[in-house]
Amino acid sequence: MRIDFHSNVADRLSYCCRLIRKAYQADNHITVFHPDSRQLRILDEALWTISEQEFIPHASADSAQSKYSAVLLTAAEPTPVQTDKTSILLNLSQYTPQQFAQFERMIEIVSRNEDDIQAGRQRYRQYQQSGHELHHFQATA
Known part of the structure; x- marks a missing residue:
């Protein structure tokens, strides 16, 4: 399984919207997981207004x-949807979702917040020790 880490992210919400847009435009199926439903509502609003000319169609997983x-938001433990598209999990939590390995790919976003950095490092080591294919991207803005 491929896991992409995006670190040093200044604005998680904006960055997350751009990643979702990119994955959606590439015709993937994306499940976005955050255990805080309030944070998912904020993301929901941001996806409707990503720019004046577009929005990203999405729905709550339930x-x-x-x-x-093709874009689902969930505060419950995510499970992949059966589809002919690539199934991507965008993990916005600070822990490893239980069923993450059932997805074809996972994306982790790590902000500049020290707690987030430490949790991200711990997850990275866990995935590395489990033998997953890891890729790291350093955000520049």
Whole structure:
């Protein structure tokens, strides 16, 4: 399994929206996990207004619309959706989701916050010891 770490992220919300847009435009299926439903509501609003000319169609994983959406937001432990598209998990939590290995790919976003950095390092080591294919991207802005 491929796991991409994006570190030194100044604005997690904006960065997350850009990654979701990129994955969506590449015709992937994206599940976004954050255990705090308040944070998911903020992300939900940001995805509707990513720019004046566009929005990213998305739904809550537990809603009736979820079966029609390529972008799902969930505060519950994520599970992949059966689809012919690449299944990506965007993990915005500070821990490793239990079912992460069932996805084809996972993206971790690590901000500049010290607690986030330490939790990210711990997850990186855990994935490395488990033999996952790791890639690291340093955010520049």
